[in-house]
Amino acid sequence: MNIAITAHDAKKELMVQFCIAYCGILSRHTLCGTGTTGKMVSEATGLKIQQFLSGPQGGDQQIAARIACNEIDLLLFFRDPLTPKPNEPNDMNLLRICDMHNIPVATNIATAEVLIHGLERGDLDWREIVRN
């Protein structure tokens, strides 16, 4: 499966901890992410992550474009609901494009836990069919 990761600044450390905890599962999949999040997770876990631009520079949109091309099977996007963001419209577009294409997306760690266990159990195997 192709998994994309991104996180707002206040949630980056949480994303790192999540990826450390599920490193074993994540290592069996193809990972990509926005620049800073991808770099932090890669350095902390040793996971190979294709790093796009930083989110505000267009990394979010690079992920959105891949979702539109049916190249992403799962998005983990840890959002900070408390701090206003200059690139909020891009964030909204990323979530919109997931809804457009029925891509499983977690915007917080609780949902991410459910999805990662589901992924491990094979609940997302239907993506293999719709991708091909």
Ligand SMILES: O=C(CO)COP(=O)(O)O
């Ligand atoms: O912008 C982001 C989430 O919207 C994250 O981008 P970075 O991982 O490059 O900080």
